[in-house]
Amino acid sequence: MQKAAQASEPLLLLFDGDCLLCDGVVQWLAAHDQQDRLRFASLQSALGQRLLRAHGLPSEYRASVVAIAEPVALQESAAVLQVLQALGGYWRVLAFGGRLIPSFLRDALYKFVARNRYRWFGHRKAGEACALPTPALRARLLA
Numbered sequence: 001m002q003k004a005a006q007a008s009e010p011l012l013l014l015f016d017g018d019c020l021l022c023d024g025v026v027q028w029l030a031a032h033d034q035q036d037r038l039r040f041a042s043l044q045s046a047l048g049q050r051l052l053r054a055h056g057l058p059s060e061y062r063a064s065v066v067a068i069a070e071p072v073a074l075q076e077s078a079a080v081l082q083v084l085q086a087l088g089g090y091w092r093v094l095a096f097g098g099r100l101i102p103s104f105l106r107d108a109l110y111k112f113v114a115r116n117r118y119r120w121f122g123h124r125k126a127g128e129a130c131a132l133p134t135p136a137l138r139a140r141l142l143a
Contacts, residue, residue: 010039011086012068013079014051017042021113021121022065029083037086063114076114077106 013029015022026040041047043066049059055073057066067079074082077098084095098106117123 009069011037011082012039012041012051013083014041014043014048014066014068016062016065017044018062018124019117019121020123021117024121029087033087035086035088037088038083064110076110077103080110081106 013026015026017023029038030040041051043049043052043062051068051073052059052061052066055066055068057073064075065079065083067074067082069082081095081098084091084098
């Protein structure tokens with residue numbers, strides 16, 4: 001397993017811009033990132049597409065969030081744990097505890113939620129406008 005970025009470097013989180021669960025999580029993260037360590041871009045954006053290609057992932061990839069901690073692209077539960085680590089404080093303790101769980105179990109849970117997220121939380125239809133981001137989130141959106 002490769003090491004992710006050092007604590008001083010921002011962590012870029014690529015998320016499914018059509019997923020309402022993902023959108024809500026990104027808004028929550030932006031509000032709780034006290035150390036200003038997270039940046040966000042949708043998987044569908046030009047930046048997201050370039051980064052997917054650069055890390056060997058297909059352009060239609062939507063199965064997971066991707067945490068870019070150069071030179072590594074983390075996916076599924078590893079991405080979630082890296083985001084929690086970046087939040088610091090008690091979230092870092094939760095990330096440490098999560099790493100004690102075998103990745104095949106963590107990833108199975110992640111995939112179960114990912115498969116059902118549109119049905120449980122909804123998604124944007126083609127051409128449907130997204131909500132305007134808060135000023136805190138707008139400052140962190142890269143694309």
